Amino acid sequence: MMTNLPNYTFDKQQWPHLRNINLADPDYNVSRPIDILLNAGIYADIIMAGILRGSPEAPIAQQTKLGWVLMGNVKTFNCHVILNNIDDISRFWEMEEIMETRPESPDGHYCETLYNNTTRRRDDGRYEVKIPMKPNYEQHLGTTKPQAIAQFKQLEKRLAKDEQLAKSYKAFIHEYQQLDHMKKCTTSREPSCILPHQGVVRPDSTTTKLRVVFNASANTSSGHSLNALMEGGPNIQQDLQAIIMRWRTYQFVYTADIEKFYRQILVREEDQHLQKSCGEIRQQTLSQSTNFALLRTVRRLRYS
Known part of the structure; x- marks a missing residue:
């Protein structure tokens, strides 16, 4: 699942080395859905020789046939929160839960009563x-x-x-x-x-x-x-995972035939x-x- 890029809208900074170039995405600071994904082979075909560098904390501008693109590290402190479907998470943990007891079937109840x-x-x-x-x-x-x-x-x-x-x-x-x-x-x-x-x-x-x-x-x-x-x-027959987990609670384990x-x-x-x-x-x-x-x-x- 792809989210918006960037995750949130932020204010542009006026970096001197970016003032007189045409960016491929002039509104790079606005959080919007991704329009298209290009693989590494396409990127190799559209990249050009121009590179503009600013201060160490500023992004690097790379020239491409589609316009200039920005890359590099920017020092920001953000909190990204991704909301998931709580029902899906609940079902996942229910499937992974170790069940020590299983629901009793009618024939199982009959046999238990008969043997007792x-x-x-x-x-x-x-x-x-x-x-x-x-x-x-x-x-x-x-x-x-x-x-x-x-x-x-x-x-x-x-x-x-x-x-x-x-x-x-x-x-x-x-x-x-x-x-x-x-x-x-x-x-x-x-x-x-x-x-x-x-x-x-x-x-x-x-x-x-x-x-x-x-x-x-x-x-x-x-x-x-x-x-x-x-x-x-x-x-x-007990769940194998439950047996292995229970064994880890003891210092010594014995098996017998x-x-x-x-x-x-x-x-x-x-x-x-x-x-x-x-x-x-x-x-x-x-x-x-x-x-x-x-x-x-x-x-x-x-x-x-």
């Missing part, structure tokens, strides 16, 4: 939660067994071709069983959901080379996935039929005990 009312701590110290399914989800959850078995057969072919992958995959499944993070399914309840799974190999990882991912975003026969029929819950963090929270037995998966014996189903609700966001990002 149903979460319990078992005798062994581990927590058990209910999956926050949407109302009447049973009417929209289609069959999943054919798709899960088909993908499991493809996985078996892949493991048959890669001995190292097969060894790592079996070790993962056995560890799952030994840690009691899954168990054999001995009851039948409909509608149930069988999750297809696959291995993601990360050779550059220094900790886990293989990660087995259970795909809850896979569509069932009705076109709805388990993720789509679950409430998303509130966004619990909890091994198998999400698996430490169990899903109550009444909801485990929604987290079945094909096991090592074809068409045999296993029921997981991981907290699928907490893993929902990660899996949706990975498979969307």
